[in-house]
Amino acid sequence: MAATEITAEDRAFLAAYDPAAYPRPSLTVDVVLMTADRGRLRVALIERSEPPFRGAWSLPGVFVALSESLEAAARRALAKTALDPDRFSGWLEQLYTFGAVERDPRGRVVSVAYFALVPPERLAAAGEGSGAVRLAPVVDGAVEVALAFDHAAVVQVAVERLRGKLGYTDVGFALLPPAFTLRALQELHETILGRPLNKDSFRRRMLATGLLVPTGDREEPVGHRPAALYRFEPVGGRDG
Amino acid sequence: MAATEITAEDRAFLAAYDPAAYPRPSLTVDVVLMTADRGRLRVALIERSEPPFRGAWSLPGVFVALSESLEAAARRALAKTALDPDRFSGWLEQLYTFGAVERDPRGRVVSVAYFALVPPERLAAAGEGSGAVRLAPVVDGAVEVALAFDHAAVVQVAVERLRGKLGYTDVGFALLPPAFTLRALQELHETILGRPLNKDSFRRRMLATGLLVPTGDREEPVGHRPAALYRFEPVGGRDG
DNA sequence: TGAATAGTGTCTATAAGACAATATCCC
DNA sequence: GGGATATTGTCTTATAGACACTATTCA
Numbered sequence: 285m286a287a288t289e290i291t292a293e294d295r296a297f298l299a300a301y302d303p304a305a306y307p308r309p310s311l312t313v314d315v316v317l318m319t320a321d322r323g324r325l326r327v328a329l330i331e332r333s334e335p336p337f338r339g340a341w342s343l344p345g346v347f348v349a350l351s352e353s354l355e356a357a358a359r360r361a362l363a364k365t366a367l368d369p370d371r372f373s374g375w376l377e378q379l380y381t382f383g384a385v386e387r388d389p390r391g392r393v394v395s396v397a398y399f400a401l402v403p404p405e406r407l408a409a410a411g412e413g414s415g416a417v418r419l420a421p422v423v424d425g426a427v428e429v430a431l432a433f434d435h436a437a438v439v440q441v442a443v444e445r446l447r448g449k450l451g452y453t454d455v456g457f458a459l460l461p462p463a464f465t466l467r468a469l470q471e472l473h474e475t476i477l478g479r480p481l482n483k484d485s486f487r488r489r490m491l492a493t494g495l496l497v498p499t500g501d502r503e504e505p506v507g508h509r510p511a512a513l514y515r516f517e518p519v520g521g522r523d524g
Numbered sequence: 525m526a527a528t529e530i531t532a533e534d535r536a537f538l539a540a541y542d543p544a545a546y547p548r549p550s551l552t553v554d555v556v557l558m559t560a561d562r563g564r565l566r567v568a569l570i571e572r573s574e575p576p577f578r579g580a581w582s583l584p585g586v587f588v589a590l591s592e593s594l595e596a597a598a599r600r601a602l603a604k605t606a607l608d609p610d611r612f613s614g615w616l617e618q619l620y621t622f623g624a625v626e627r628d629p630r631g632r633v634v635s636v637a638y639f640a641l642v643p644p645e646r647l648a649a650a651g652e653g654s655g656a657v658r659l660a661p662v663v664d665g666a667v668e669v670a671l672a673f674d675h676a677a678v679v680q681v682a683v684e685r686l687r688g689k690l691g692y693t694d695v696g697f698a699l700l701p702p703a704f705t706l707r708a709l710q711e712l713h714e715t716i717l718g719r720p721l722n723k724d725s726f727r728r729r730m731l732a733t734g735l736l737v738p739t740g741d742r743e744e745p746v747g748h749r750p751a752a753l754y755r756f757e758p759v760g761g762r763d764g
Numbered sequence: 765t766g767a768a769t770a771g772t773g774t775c776t777a778t779a780a781g782a783c784a785a786t787a788t789c790c791c
Numbered sequence: 792g793g794g795a796t797a798t799t800g801t802c803t804t805a806t807a808g809a810c811a812c813t814a815t816t817c818a
Binding site: 288290291293294297298301303306307308309310311335336337338340347348349350351352353354378380381383384385389390391392393394396430431432 | 528530531533534537538541543546547548549550551575576577578580587588589590591592593594618620621623624625629630631632633634636670671672
């Protein structure tokens, strides 16, 4: 990792070094797991089973273990929702680190927030029913339930990040099933951005990226002409 | 801070809670202080005076104290360069948190990286001369000197962030003196992006933002027609 | 056949690149 | 006056929004 070599002096220093000799904050990872369903952006919340704030809703989080990376901790936190963290294949990205001195009544606890995205079908099986997990709708970038700690602010930052990255990254496709219509893609974008989009230019813009490949299939009978299904091709389709 | 109230149960729990009972990583803040000078982006490096890697170049950093916010820690780290942290008025923004398990030979040390921007004149007085501080040029997003820890990767992320935000934020103006010419602004953008920009559309685009206000003055005698000086008006000019 | 949305083509407005013509200022 | 860059204006090209029209599919 380090671009410089460990010296003999370093070895002596490190042998005597004791991190526990210095006061230091606790470190957690909290995850904002989002999905988009029925025209709403939704955030996975869990009911706290321990104090502080037992019974309150909060983001799933864990204390970071000494031997795990931050992302590994984030996956562990995901397991607190109904998702299987090992089979988790959605979007997972570091969001921001929250370090206000008074943000946690237990003392100084710094939290590295991640945000994660999965299509709603992946959550449906386990999601809403399983007791202490809940998919709360996001209205105007905020959850309507009161959240423990500074988690309401964390959710806000996550929603802003999602909105911001929608235009210049593949982040949107992480919220769709493998095959989807252009309409579904547009409705997703409108749900995230909270405003209507021009249909014509949206189609043109999406198709012009070269990231959409027609599957050849059409959507299920819908009471009108069915739309073509596309899948997302990350690297660059047949004409890049 | 918390959106929920502390309960009697919480009070009892908190009275008995001892953070030190759990193993936890150490936490540092490292700062990527950048400026742009003579057509180069530059990063402030300091020579480490303690092991590990004594004598190697690294980003200025500090261990986070229990009672200080992350940003306060970042300002304290800035003080290790020749800058006066209290008088620091430049750009300061959280960058990313680096938490790879093996990134620091002292053990598990998670680092919250910040990036900071100042115009070169502010660094000139104290900058390059003062012994263990150095302004290293950035070439292709990387510093040419070998850096301690994972600081080379941190610098890369900082440069990418700066490039990315140049187009849609005010970040560029933080690297310019209070009054500047359109040419200076364009050269700055070209330095940061590493590619030439179209002069005509750059002028149009910048003036169209409404963020530039003519000071009424012109640049110093330069051997040819002097350009008008502008200043940056954050909120929105007379026809914002 | 009618309802309803998919998908295509055309026109217009706006922003970016190219280029030409002046306008100034310093030497 | 001559050199050098600033500043303005025009033309061309790419892209987004608006709108009209045709194509399908299901009830």
